[in-house]
Amino acid sequence: xxxxxxxxxxxxxxxxxxxxxxxxxxxxxxxxxxxxxxxxxxxxxxxxxxxxxxxxxxxxxxxxxxxxxxxxxxxxxxxxxxxxxxxxxxxxxxxxxxxxxxxxxxxxxxxxxxxxxxxxxxxxxxxxxxxxxxxxxxxxxxxxxxxxxxxxxxxxxxxxxxxxxxxxxxxxxxxxxxxxxxxxxxxxxxxxxxxxxxxxxxxxxxxxxxxxxxxxxxxxxxxxxxxxxxxxxxxxxxxxxxxxxxxxxxxxxxxxxxxxxxxxxxxxxxxxxxxxxxxxxxxxxxxxxxxxxxxxxxxxxxxxxxxxxxxxxxxxxxxxxxxxxxxxxxxxxxxxxxxxxxxxxxxxxxxxxxxxxxxxxxxxxxxxxxxxxxxxxxxxxxxxxxxxxxxxxxxxxxxxxxxxxxxxxxxxxxxxxxxxxxxxxxxxxxxxxxxxxxxxxxxxxxxxxxxxxxxxxxxx
DNA sequence: CTAGGGTTAG
Numbered sequence: 486x487x488x489x490x491x492x493x494x495x496x497x498x499x500x501x502x503x504x505x506x507x508x509x510x511x512x513x514x515x516x517x518x519x520x521x522x523x524x525x526x527x528x529x530x531x532x533x534x535x536x537x538x539x540x541x542x543x544x545x546x547x548x549x550x551x552x553x554x555x556x557x558x559x560x561x562x563x564x565x566x567x568x569x570x571x572x573x574x575x576x577x578x579x580x581x582x583x584x585x586x587x588x589x590x591x592x593x594x595x596x597x598x599x600x601x602x603x604x605x606x607x608x609x610x611x612x613x614x615x616x617x618x619x620x621x622x623x624x625x626x627x628x629x630x631x632x633x634x635x636x637x638x639x640x641x642x643x644x645x646x647x648x649x650x651x652x653x654x655x656x657x658x659x660x661x662x663x664x665x666x667x668x669x670x671x672x673x674x675x676x677x678x679x680x681x682x683x684x685x686x687x688x689x690x691x692x693x694x695x696x697x698x699x700x701x702x703x704x705x706x707x708x709x710x711x712x713x714x715x716x717x718x719x720x721x722x723x724x725x726x727x728x729x730x731x732x733x734x735x736x737x738x739x740x741x742x743x744x745x746x747x748x749x750x751x752x753x754x755x756x757x758x759x760x761x762x763x764x765x766x767x768x769x770x771x772x773x774x775x776x777x778x779x780x781x782x783x784x785x786x787x788x789x790x791x792x793x794x795x796x797x798x799x800x801x802x803x804x805x806x807x808x809x810x811x812x813x814x815x816x817x818x819x820x821x822x823x824x825x826x827x828x829x830x831x832x833x834x835x836x837x838x839x840x841x842x843x844x845x846x847x848x849x850x851x852x853x854x855x856x857x858x859x860x861x862x863x864x865x866x867x868x869x870x871x872x873x874x875x876x877x878x879x880x881x882x883x884x885x886x887x888x889x890x891x892x893x894x895x896x897x898x899x900x901x902x903x904x905x906x907x908x909x910x911x912x913x914x915x916x917x918x919x920x921x922x923x924x925x926x927x928x929x930x931x932x933x934x935x936x937x938x939x940x941x942x943x944x945x
Numbered sequence: 946c947t948a949g950g951g952t953t954a955g
Contacts, residue, residue, distance in 0.1 A: 503946095534946075535946085538946065538947070542947095566946065566947090569946070569947065570946070570947070572947085573946080573947045573948095574947095576947090577947095601946075601947060604947075604948070605947065605948085608947090608948065634948095635948095636947080636948050636949095637948090639948050639949070640948050640949095642949095643948070643949065644948095669949095670949095671948075671949050672949090673949095674949050674950070675948080675949050675950095678949070678950065704950095705950075706949060706950040707950080708950085709950045709951065710949085710950050710951095712950095712951095713950075713951075739951090740951075741950060741951045742950090742951075743951085744951045744952065745950085745951050745952090746951095747951095747952095748951075748952065748953095774951095775952085776951055776952045777951080777952080778952090779951095779952040779953080780951075780952050781952095782952090783952070783953075809952090810953080811952050811953050812952085812953090813953090814952095814953040814954075815952075815953060817953085817954090818953070818954070845954085846953050846954050847953075847954080848954085849953090849954040849955070850953070850954045850955095851954090852954085852955095853954060853955060854954095856955095875954095876955085877954055877955050878954090878955085879955090880955050881954080881955045882955095883955095884955070885955095909955095910955080913955090
């Protein structure tokens with residue numbers, strides 16, 4: 486009798502712990518467990534699995550591991566879900582080798598990996614931009630005859646899109662549908678998002694129709710995705726209409742949609758309106774995460790109010806939020822706008838010290854700032870020192886060198902940009918050629934022109 | 946009990 490009651494209570498405790506974990510209330514969850522133990526309710530494997538998931542997500546992978554030790558000490562054996570949670574934690578922080586360590590540990594303990602172990606591993610490969618290896622995991626799943634989960638396809642489609650294989654994602658989507666797989670709402674959301682990101686708004690629209698026709702009801706994610714797509718295609722009216730509809734339907738319960746709108750307004754220079762939207766989420770008690778703070782900080786940086794921007798950053802830190810590469814990039818851009826290159830450099834140094842995966846955007850921003858302020862040689866030195874450059878790096882430099890009438894330097898960079906197979910704005914190419922010609926370098930102008938033509942032939 | 950939406954540069 487007593488033991489049945491005990492098990493029932495453990496289930497109740499788990500429900501309680503799960504909802505607290507979901508709300509990031511880890512301390513409260515721990516209190517519930519301690520209180521439970523005091524009155525004789527023992528935590529079980531589910532309790533610890535829930536904790537591991539939450540600690541990995543909100544604190545870090547090592548915090549997740551420490552729960553694993555705690556449960557082992559308490560004499561509770563980890564199961565597949567325990568390890569899946571840790572693998573998900575490792576994937577969150579892109580730690581591929583940890584994923585393999587965990588898989589190995591599972592096998593050593595005769596805990597069999599399931600479809601979720603493989604799904605997560607596949608996701609990790611995609612996050613690390615290794616689509617081939619991710620696809621190999623999928624083939625492995627089929628080979629091992631493990632039955633797939635709808636999420637397997639979602640992860641695949643998303644991963645393919647995010648790695649530039651939109652066409653393959655589309656083919657996969659169609660082929661699994663032919664094989665009788667009924668796409669989930671999430672599958673449609675993922676595909677629509679991928680299509681929007683690769684600039685295929687029209688196809689995205691078609692799938693939005695298909696989504697509705699197949700009986701799904703669009704959710705907040707669908708709306709935000711489509712709204713963003715409108716803004717991308719400069720259909721501002723249409724996008725704002727979608728936002729209004731979201732409001733009517735009660736889908737604006739978090740800061741997501743507001744931040745999308747505010748960013749669009751910032752990009753198009755409508756500071757006052759952006760201020761309104763962001764003011765609304767600040768004063769109306771929305772739970773702001775680092776992305777929301779970044780959007781707000783961006784507003785103040787663009788307005789040149791760096792002091793308020795820093796105040797917001799401190800507020801975010803007080804909430805226990807950690808600044809990310811976006812935060813620093815926004816500050817670098819803002820500091821450059823106000824001519825404070827020294828402090829901008831400090832943010833850059835901090836980023837490389839912290840090992841942020843790619844600060845190319847930040848460097849581009851810095852270079853742009855230097856150019857705008859007329860420090861062309863400083864910008865050039867920076868440019869030369871960069872080991873990775875993209876088309877934006879090149880166009881910024883080429884454009885600025887043309888403005889300074891340094892056409893020969895501009896043409897040199899333009900040519901190396903083309904050699905690298907990168908695209909550059911037509912107006913910048915024109916600027917270089919016309920500039921060379923106008924300053925008496927018509928032979929070099931012809932050379933550049935023919936190289937551009939050659940690149941075009943090779944590219945198409 | 947894990948995938949999917951929002952934030953950065955020319």
